[in-house]
Amino acid sequence: MIQLNEVHKSFTVKDRKTRVTKRIDAVRGISLEVKPGEIYGLLGPNGAGKSTTLRMIAGLMDPDGGAISVCGHNTCQEPEAVRGCLGYLSTDMGVYVRFTPRELLRIFGEFQDVDPMVAERRGMHLLEKLQLADFADVKMEGFSSGQKQKVSIARALLHDPKVVIFDEPTTGLDVLTAKTVLDLLRIMREEGRTVIVSTHVMPMVEDICDRVGIIFDGKLHGDAPPREILQSRHAKSLDEVFFQLAAESEGGH
Amino acid sequence: MRGALLIAKKEFLELSKDRKTLFFAFVLPFLLYPAIFGMMAKMAKRDEDQNRNKASRIYVADPSGAITDLMRADPKHFELLPKPEGDLRQAIRDQKLDLALDVAPGATEALQKHATFLIGATVDESEHTSELALKRVRETLTGQEKVWIQARLQTLGASPQLAEPLKLEVKNAADPALEMGKVMGRLLPYLLMIMMYTGSMQHGIYATAGEKERHTLLSLMATRLPRNQIILGKLLYIFSMGVIAALLNLLSMGLSIPFMGSGSSNSMQAMAAVANPATLGLTFMIMVPLGLFFSNFILLMGIQARNTIEAGSAITPGIFLVVFLGIFTMAPGVDKMAFLSYVPVVNVCLALRKLFSQQFNQLEYLVAFAMTVGLAAVMTWLSTRILNREKALFKA
Known part of the structure; x- marks a missing residue:
């Protein structure tokens, strides 16, 4: 359902002090495949290239090299078709606080070409699942970050996407809200959706992910079930694997 | 689309x-434009009324009395004040006066001899009231000047039209x-x-x-x-x-x-x-x-x-x-x-x-x-x- 083949992405940044323009290779030849009914965990430190990879999968950015296919559509050639079958959520995303959740979902239903009646029914169902139905008609101006995150999740899933990309979905959430999100991810797996989750929370990865890929310096390491990674690295936890990779990365430099 | x-x-x-x-x-x-326009109109009207009804405060130095009575005869437009203390120009700048007229000492004699005499006017052109006073003085003196010219022409036995060879009549070609x-x-x-x-x-x-x-x-x-x-x-x-x-x-x-x-x-x-x-x-x-x-x-x-x-x-x-x-x-x-x-x-x-x-x-x-x-x-x-x-x- 999601296929990445030798994907590259680089950015140019300008050093304000030296005025020198540098090229940064954010993603260096990543290849991976995620199947329906699978939750794939993408791990890595800040700036490793996780969000860039996810944005490329979501058709928000074009890769410089390689190819990405989602639901059989090439992200460069058919970005709209890709985004139509994909639900994307990022911690960077805000919500339109002047609207109520119901209004927001109605509007995004129109954007995603969902029938208004279906959007209303599905939106309310999602809000109920996320324990936010009582706030469906309350302006989001006074919402907590957790409540806003729940609305964002509902927005991302409103058009019933086959592929779901959650970029750090539990960041800033309390334990109860985080559990609700994790439960939702499990349901999505049971429904046969393809899910990619990026996170820093290792126990969460060990708990729900079927396979894990660790990104360091734009390169993918691992790409196996969590248990296999632990065995191959002779580690007790993914945190330990993480530290090992960080040390290797520093040694490589 | x-x-x-x-x-x-x-x-x-x-x-x-x-x-x-x-x-x-x-x-x-x-709400804003009616309020602004209304306020502007009200202020302009108040200013206009004030100017129309309020006499200009002037000081006239006229030793021979050539024009003093003329000014005094129009109390609606002129209020004759005594000479203020200190500098006259400063008094006008301080708005104690709107205008000061300084008539030449031999003005009456010059009038009798059919000669020209000088009237000096001191105004503050940055003040509307001062400019209004000057306008009023000009109108009064222009009217009186015509009377004096006609009297002079009559004395000489000449036609009153002698000093007025033409009259300009203006018509506005543009409609409102x-x-x-x-x-x-x-x-x-x-x-x-x-x-x-x-x-x-x-x-x-x-x-x-x-x-x-x-x-x-x-x-x-x-x-x-x-x-x-x-x-x-x-x-x-x-x-x-x-x-x-x-x-x-x-x-x-x-x-x-x-x-x-x-x-x-x-x-x-x-x-x-x-x-x-x-x-x-x-x-x-x-x-x-x-x-x-x-x-x-x-x-x-x-x-x-x-x-x-x-x-x-x-x-x-x-x-x-x-x-x-x-x-x-x-x-x-x-x-x-x-x-x-x-x-x-x-x-x-x-x-x-x-x-x-x-x-x-x-x-x-x-x-x-x-x-x-x-x-x-x-x-x-x-x-x-x-x-x-x-x-x-x-x-x-």
């Missing part, structure tokens, strides 16, 4: 949720509608430009850099809507807000004319004669591409900015350019410079000026229209192209 309309609809829905902005954008103009048209032709393009630009500016910043700042732009981009449709939708919203702001403000100004008091009914009639459907239609037609040009500029600056402050800093200087162009095209004689018909934006102002002045030039209008449409089209193409770039959209 469906995606663009959906985005514009989202923007308007969002705006409709902000009661304060709605009030300031749509209701305030209808033409006069009003010329005033509107100068003011209207300037007002329309300012209102369209400022009216769309804040909404443009909110819908572009504001979306980045609030981290909502990414959620729009993650939908199946094509990116250029999102950009066009934003453009449509910014443009609509500019046009709505300009129309509402002008409508409110027009409706506020009755609040100006005397003479307003004539102004309304003249305005009604000028603002016929054809003129208004042609005005609106040419303002559409100009509005699109402004909106594109705001969109370009807004989306490329990292935040609302940066966008505001980039867009605000545009106001000065618009003001400068507006004032420039109001200047007398500008409409005679043929090459200006080929200068973008300026040619729109000039075409409108001629349209309202009953000097409509079809070719100049078409040139201005075609150039502005072309400019707006190029800007729209450029906006969608530049803003499609990841660099512009993910700059934060």
Whole structure:
């Protein structure tokens, strides 16, 4: 359902002090495949290239090299078709606080070409699942970050996407809200959706992910079930694997 | 185009949720202009009444008494005061006096000898009351001068017409509608430009850099809507807000004319004669591409900015350019410079000026229209192209 083949992405940044323009290779030849009914965990430190990879999968950015296919559509050639079958959520995303959740979902239903009646029914169902139905008609101006995150999740899933990309979905959430999100991810797996989750929370990865890929310096390491990674690295936890990779990365430099 | 309309609809829905902005954008103009116009008319009337009813305070140094009685005979207009202490000029500057007259010592004798005598007047030209006093003195002395000339001519046995070889009779060729048209032709393009630009500016910043700042732009981009449709939708919203702001403000100004008091009914009639459907239609037609040009500029600056402050800093200087162009095209004689018909934006102002002045030039209008449409089209193409770039959209 999601296929990445030798994907590259680089950015140019300008050093304000030296005025020198540098090229940064954010993603260096990543290849991976995620199947329906699978939750794939993408791990890595800040700036490793996780969000860039996810944005490329979501058709928000074009890769410089390689190819990405989602639901059989090439992200460069058919970005709209890709985004139509994909639900994307990022911690960077805000919500339109002047609207109520119901209004927001109605509007995004129109954007995603969902029938208004279906959007209303599905939106309310999602809000109920996320324990936010009582706030469906309350302006989001006074919402907590957790409540806003729940609305964002509902927005991302409103058009019933086959592929779901959650970029750090539990960041800033309390334990109860985080559990609700994790439960939702499990349901999505049971429904046969393809899910990619990026996170820093290792126990969460060990708990729900079927396979894990660790990104360091734009390169993918691992790409196996969590248990296999632990065995191959002779580690007790993914945190330990993480530290090992960080040390290797520093040694490589 | 469906995606663009959906985005514009989202923007308007969002705006409709902000009661304060709605009030300031749509209701305030209808309260503000009547209040301003009414207050201005009231102040002008009060000033006029005060000047009409209040006598000018003057000091007359007239040792021979040639004109003192003349002034004293008109207490409605003159109040003769004794010489103030200290410097006379300072007393006028301090507004203890409006004017001082210094009549030559031998004035009466000069009158009898049919000679000329000098009257010196000291005024403060920066003060309206002082200028009014001088005007009154001039009127009184001119009237008296005629009496003295006629008396002199009579003494010489000459005809009273000797000193008046001609009389000039002035007839106004312009009707009130033409006069009003010329005033509107100068003011209207300037007002329309300012209102369209400022009216769309804040909404443009909110819908572009504001979306980045609030981290909502990414959620729009993650939908199946094509990116250029999102950009066009934003453009449509910014443009609509500019046009709505300009129309509402002008409508409110027009409706506020009755609040100006005397003479307003004539102004309304003249305005009604000028603002016929054809003129208004042609005005609106040419303002559409100009509005699109402004909106594109705001969109370009807004989306490329990292935040609302940066966008505001980039867009605000545009106001000065618009003001400068507006004032420039109001200047007398500008409409005679043929090459200006080929200068973008300026040619729109000039075409409108001629349209309202009953000097409509079809070719100049078409040139201005075609150039502005072309400019707006190029800007729209450029906006969608530049803003499609990841660099512009993910700059934060």
